[in-house]
Amino acid sequence: xxxxxxxxxxxxxxxxxxxxxxxxxxxxxxxxxxxxxxxxxxxxxxxxxxxxxxxxxxxxxxxxxxxxxxxxxxxxxxxxxxxxxxxxxxxxxxxxxxxxxx
Amino acid sequence: xxxxxxxxxxxxxxxxxxxxxxxxxxxxxxxxxxxxxxxxxxxxxxxxxxxxxxxxxxxxxxxxxxxxxxxxxxxxxxxxxxxxxxxxxxxxxxxxxxxxxxxxxxxxxxxxxxxxxxxxxxxxxxxxxxxxxxxxxxxxxxxxxxxxxxxxxxxxxxxxxxxxxxxxxxxxxxxxxxxxxxxxxxxxxxxxxxxxxxxxxxxxxxxxxxxxxxxxxxxxxxxxxxxxxxxxxxxxxxxxxxxxxxxxxxxxxxxxxxxxxxxxxxxxxxxxxxxxxxxxxxxxxxxxxxxxxxxxxxxxxxxxxxxxxxxxxxxxxxxxxxxxxxxxxxxxxxxxxxxxxxxxxxxxxxxxxxxxxxxxxxxxxxxxxxxxxxxxxxxxxxxxxxxxxxxxxxxxxxxxxxxxxxxxxxxxxxxxxxxxxxxxxxxxxxxxxxxxxxxxxxxxxxxxxxxxxxxxxxxxxxxxxxxxxxxxxxxxxxxxxxxxxxxxxxxxxxxxxxxxxxxxxxxxxxxxxxxxxxxxxxx
Numbered sequence: 100x101x102x103x104x105x106x107x108x109x110x111x112x113x114x115x116x117x118x119x120x121x122x123x124x125x126x127x128x129x130x131x132x133x134x135x136x137x138x139x140x141x142x143x144x145x146x147x148x149x150x151x152x153x154x155x156x157x158x159x160x161x162x163x164x165x166x167x168x169x170x171x172x173x174x175x176x177x178x179x180x181x182x183x184x185x186x187x188x189x190x191x192x193x194x195x196x197x198x199x200x201x
Numbered sequence: 202x203x204x205x206x207x208x209x210x211x212x213x214x215x216x217x218x219x220x221x222x223x224x225x226x227x228x229x230x231x232x233x234x235x236x237x238x239x240x241x242x243x244x245x246x247x248x249x250x251x252x253x254x255x256x257x258x259x260x261x262x263x264x265x266x267x268x269x270x271x272x273x274x275x276x277x278x279x280x281x282x283x284x285x286x287x288x289x290x291x292x293x294x295x296x297x298x299x300x301x302x303x304x305x306x307x308x309x310x311x312x313x314x315x316x317x318x319x320x321x322x323x324x325x326x327x328x329x330x331x332x333x334x335x336x337x338x339x340x341x342x343x344x345x346x347x348x349x350x351x352x353x354x355x356x357x358x359x360x361x362x363x364x365x366x367x368x369x370x371x372x373x374x375x376x377x378x379x380x381x382x383x384x385x386x387x388x389x390x391x392x393x394x395x396x397x398x399x400x401x402x403x404x405x406x407x408x409x410x411x412x413x414x415x416x417x418x419x420x421x422x423x424x425x426x427x428x429x430x431x432x433x434x435x436x437x438x439x440x441x442x443x444x445x446x447x448x449x450x451x452x453x454x455x456x457x458x459x460x461x462x463x464x465x466x467x468x469x470x471x472x473x474x475x476x477x478x479x480x481x482x483x484x485x486x487x488x489x490x491x492x493x494x495x496x497x498x499x500x501x502x503x504x505x506x507x508x509x510x511x512x513x514x515x516x517x518x519x520x521x522x523x524x525x526x527x528x529x530x531x532x533x534x535x536x537x538x539x540x541x542x543x544x545x546x547x548x549x550x551x552x553x554x555x556x557x558x559x560x561x562x563x564x565x566x567x568x569x570x571x572x573x574x575x576x577x578x579x580x581x582x583x584x585x586x587x588x589x590x591x592x593x594x595x596x597x598x599x600x601x602x603x604x605x606x607x608x609x610x611x612x613x614x615x616x617x618x619x620x621x622x623x624x625x626x627x628x629x630x631x632x633x634x635x636x637x638x639x640x641x642x643x644x645x646x647x648x649x650x651x652x653x654x655x656x657x658x659x660x661x662x663x664x665x666x667x668x669x670x671x672x673x674x675x676x677x678x679x680x681x682x683x684x685x686x687x688x689x690x691x692x693x694x695x696x697x698x699x700x701x702x703x704x705x706x707x708x709x710x711x712x713x714x715x716x717x718x719x720x721x722x723x724x
Contacts, residue, residue, distance in 0.1 A: 106717060108707040121713060128289050136452070139282045143275070143448045146428040147441030154427050159405045160412035164271060164428045171278045172486045178285050179479050190472060193714040200716060 246480020266496025279451030450677030454616025643691025648684030
């Protein structure tokens with residue numbers, strides 16, 4: 100915050116490339132957030148309101164409730180993996196937007 | 202009892218060396234508060250994991266799973282999934298637009314004084330909740346480890362923590378976290394291995410015995426894999442809602458935890474902040490999956506008499522160390538206890554660090570002195586002094602509350618408060634142009650006050666189970682929407698703030714491009 104610099108923020112913000120980048124970011128982040136929250140909150144809802152279903156055994160003594168809980172870990176890792184790949188592309192685009200402004 | 206003591210002393214000695222080394226490198230505020238922004242992605246990932254795998258995770262969750270089965274595992278799941286919120290929404294804008302604390306991001310476009318004052322208050326409250334949980338765990342471990350009682354144990358933790366923070370700053374606490382995260386992972390792996398070995402390395406046999414868990418024949422068998430032992434219908438008419446409330450608090454809370462957020466200032470740029478979240482998610486996820494083995498494992502291997510206190514109550518915070526002793530003997534017990542204690546020490550140091558940084562940077566420098574340091578180095582001096590007071594206060598509170606509460610439960614409440622007070626204003630200041638100072642004040646204040654009042658009125662609050670006015674143990678489902686609502690109402694009921702909206706453009710460019718972000722200090 101120290102450099103009250105000569106950067107013209109409004110000019111960068113108005114660039115079509117920047118606006119397009121932001122729109123794409125917003126779309127991805129909103130979609131991903133809705134997906135992971137829905138997937139995650141399905142767990143307490145199913146466990147709380149459909150206990151009989153969730154007690155169904157799927158492998159030996161292991162029931163659906165445990166498998167679904169365990170799947171949350173892999174869901175989280177998967178979302179993180181996809182995000183990192185997409186974000187690497189955004190980095191390049193963001194760098195292009197600010198060339199000449201540094 | 203000399204081996205545990207030796208191991209413990211070896212760890213303390215090692216960390217003091219790190220502190221000594223860090224103290225020599227500490228020159229200036231950026232070095233003290235943000236480790237010179239020189240930490241790499243995997244290092245910060247380990248440090249974040251270290252901060253996160255606290256007494257609550259290791260001691261609290263294993264106890265919760267051992268006694269309440271599946272419902273305890275819900276904490277493990279929520280603690281990990283919460284990192285997606287951090288990854289997608291908070292980590293990168295925070296790194297790009299801030300300097301030392303969470304409030305930097307808010308003060309960027311809003312009027313700094315009221316916003317910083319409240320953000321500092323909420324940081325202190327959340328950190329204190331978290332800290333009590335750690336201190337309670339510390340007392341329990343030390344009692345078993347060295348045989349001294351709760352009060353001197355807590356005081357010992359407090360004094361050591363002050364040494365790390367006052368002399369070593371962020372660099373020392375980061376390296377203490379990294380060392381501890383590695384040791385804790387090693388301990389957890391070995392403990393899981395021993396549990397599986399006990400069951401003949403067969404997952405089928407392991408889950409078979411969990412489904413008839415009888416505490417080594419000392420209790421009637423129950424199926425711990427089935428949900429509903431703690432929450433759900435068994436807990437009364439509000440059980441389902443309470444579980445959902447807990448989950449919402451967990452998944453949104455991490456992104457509002459000040460001591461986790463400050464870690465993203467220790468890395469050189471937003472890209473490294475991102476990769477450090479991914480590193481942390483890998484380590485933390487693996488760790489929480491292993492809680493399956495030591496939590497459920499304890500219920501099949503240990504007898505009830507081993508895991509009850511002298512008064513016959515569940516000894517919820519000591520299940521993992523007792524299991525280690527049963528399976529691996531005194532040496533392994535010593536190792537696990539030393540690691541658990543080290544964990545607490547490191548987390549408490551991290552909490553004190555973020556609380557004192559917030560007080561010194563947000564409150565002292567920016568609220569009282571309008572953003573200017575009187576004398577060079579004053580901010581760091583105030584932070585050190587604050588660390589001293591925060592330490593003393595938390596020692597006092599922990600001793601006052603005593604050793605009986607479950608650490609994971611207490612931390613769950615800290616998550617709810619963080620999600621209600623901090624998360625709404627962070628999200629809105631990054632994504633909503635119209636957002637203004639009054640909105641931030643209302644959101645921070647409203648979220649904080651409502652979540653704390655609901656905790657006080659809950660079955661665990663001041664009126665006990667019978668007299669509880671608010672039926673849920675976890676306030677999140679009510680207090681988080683109220684936090685958002687208050688921030689929104691505060692904004693739309695007050696006039697637009699043209700300056701905040703102009704600054705929003707600047708914040709947007711900074712947050713999404715990294716232009717003008719604080720740079721790493723060259724060594």
